[in-house]
Amino acid sequence: MPETAELAERFEATLAADQRIEPRDWMPEGYRTTLIRQIAQHAHSEVIGMQPEGNWISRAPSLKRKAILVAKVQDEAGHGLYLYSAAETLGVSRAELTDLLHDGQQKYSSIFNYPTLTWADVGAIGWLVDGAAITNQIPLCRCSYGPYARAMVRVCKEESFHQRQGYEILYTLSHGSSRQKAMAQDALDRWYWPSLMMFGPPDAESTHSARSMAWRIKRLSNDELRQRFVDMIVPQAEALGLTLPDPQLTWNAERGHYDHGPIDWEEFTRVLRGHGPCNAARMEHKRRAHAEGAWVRDAAVAYAAKRSVEAVSVA
Amino acid sequence: MSTPDPGRVARPGPGERRDWPLWEVFVRARRGLSHVHVGSLHAPDATLALRNARDVYTRRQEGVSVWVVPASAITASSPDEKDPFFAPAGDKAYRHPTFYDVPDGVRQL
Numbered sequence A: 001m002p003e004t005a006e007l008a009e010r011f012e013a014t015l016a017a018d019q020r021i022e023p024r025d026w027m028p029e030g031y032r033t034t035l036i037r038q039i040a041q042h043a044h045s046e047v048i049g050m051q052p053e054g055n056w057i058s059r060a061p062s063l064k065r066k067a068i069l070v071a072k073v074q075d076e077a078g079h080g081l082y083l084y085s086a087a088e089t090l091g092v093s094r095a096e097l098t099d100l101l102h103d104g105q106q107k108y109s110s111i112f113n114y115p116t117l118t119w120a121d122v123g124a125i126g127w128l129v130d131g132a133a134i135t136n137q138i139p140l141c142r143c144s145y146g147p148y149a150r151a152m153v154r155v156c157k158e159e160s161f162h163q164r165q166g167y168e169i170l171y172t173l174s175h176g177s178s179r180q181k182a183m184a185q186d187a188l189d190r191w192y193w194p195s196l197m198m199f200g201p202p203d204a205e206s207t208h209s210a211r212s213m214a215w216r217i218k219r220l221s222n223d224e225l226r227q228r229f230v231d232m233i234v235p236q237a238e239a240l241g242l243t244l245p246d247p248q249l250t251w252n253a254e255r256g257h258y259d260h261g262p263i264d265w266e267e268f269t270r271v272l273r274g275h276g277p278c279n280a281a282r283m284e285h286k287r288r289a290h291a292e293g294a295w296v297r298d299a300a301v302a303y304a305a306k307r308s309v310e311a312v313s314v315a
Numbered sequence B: 001m002s003t004p005d006p007g008r009v010a011r012p013g014p015g016e017r018r019d020w021p022l023w024e025v026f027v028r029a030r031r032g033l034s035h036v037h038v039g040s041l042h043a044p045d046a047t048l049a050l051r052n053a054r055d056v057y058t059r060r061q062e063g064v065s066v067w068v069v070p071a072s073a074i075t076a077s078s079p080d081e082k083d084p085f086f087a088p089a090g091d092k093a094y095r096h097p098t099f100y101d102v103p104d105g106v107r108q109l
Helices: A004-016 A029-048 A050-054 A063-088 A094-102 A119-140 A146-174 A178-197 A209-214 A222-240 A265-275 A279-292 A294-314 B006-010 B046-057 B079-089
Strands: A250-252 A257-259 B022-028 B035-042 B065-070
Touching: A029 A050, A029 A063, A029 A094, A029 A209, A029 A279, A050 A063, A050 A119, A050 A279, A063 A094, A063 A146, A063 B035, A063 B046, A094 A279, A119 A146, A119 A178, A119 A222, A146 A178, A146 A222, A178 A222, A178 A265, A222 A257, A265 A279, A279 A294, B022 B046, B035 B046, B035 B065, B046 B065
Parallel strands: none
Antiparallel strands: A250 A257, B022 B035, B022 B065
């Protein structure tokens, strides 16, 4: 077994060569814990993220829209599983991660603490929330930790359907009756700012950013990602014929980017600390669903045990 | 591409016993290709592992065949001995066709 200094040198050399770190490689404890925290939070977000949209499955306006929404929500469950699978390669168990979420010790993205009040919200989530998630996840496909990067490749492929179906919902509404268009605009008004907050605090105040960048877990800063997102959605909003609720949004020819207005970080902090409109409801639902599923998990284990006993006695 | 990561079972967390056993999943994308590792999942038995693998890893026709293998059944080389373990192949350039000189004008060789 090589000395720690030699192992650390090998780890740094692997990063410097832009190669991937794999599960059985030596890694600094901070790298491991940072990844567990980030991947778990990402997985929890996918799982909790099923709730706001799941709310509309039974009330989707057509069978086609319902089938699409079911497929999308099923994808979110799948993404959660890819990510839990990646987190587990770091030596943490699924049961532990579930406990940490249920105890409130690990978080999920604050965006899911906002309610889905109308059908147009399903469109806004697909376009803006999944759009922001894709912007965030594309650079993560080159993250230094192999299993996380590979999970992100799968997730990104599937998310683009989510973004397009959301955009199509809003496009249909914004080209429908005046009431439908107003509904689309109202959803956009409520989801625009929270989706900008999804990239996290400004670079100057982001606590873990510098270290994550050095470890090549994070490839672009919060502000850079937010800028990419804003530049992407402005022309998309124009095509919808809807107005982004940001009077200060202007093209800055000098920078070659759009400038956006100030973000209400107090709201962000308030929601993050548990005081958003739906924090309590989301967690209550998650804990209840897990508890109510316990008998299914137990029955499956009992059945597997019974079958293995039968198999032995036949042999 | 992807390789199995059986190392995870070497570091069980305190809650490991409460989870269903871990299975590694391999998918054959289409006829003529090998099965490739795509990830893992938990399931109480092999039948449910296959079913879950279908739902988690082939929602878009990514495969025509799936293998599930208990993660604990995989034996892997140790990353600590990666250099010595693979060293025997390191100095045998003559195993590659590019090692050999071919006279000018000789074709189809």
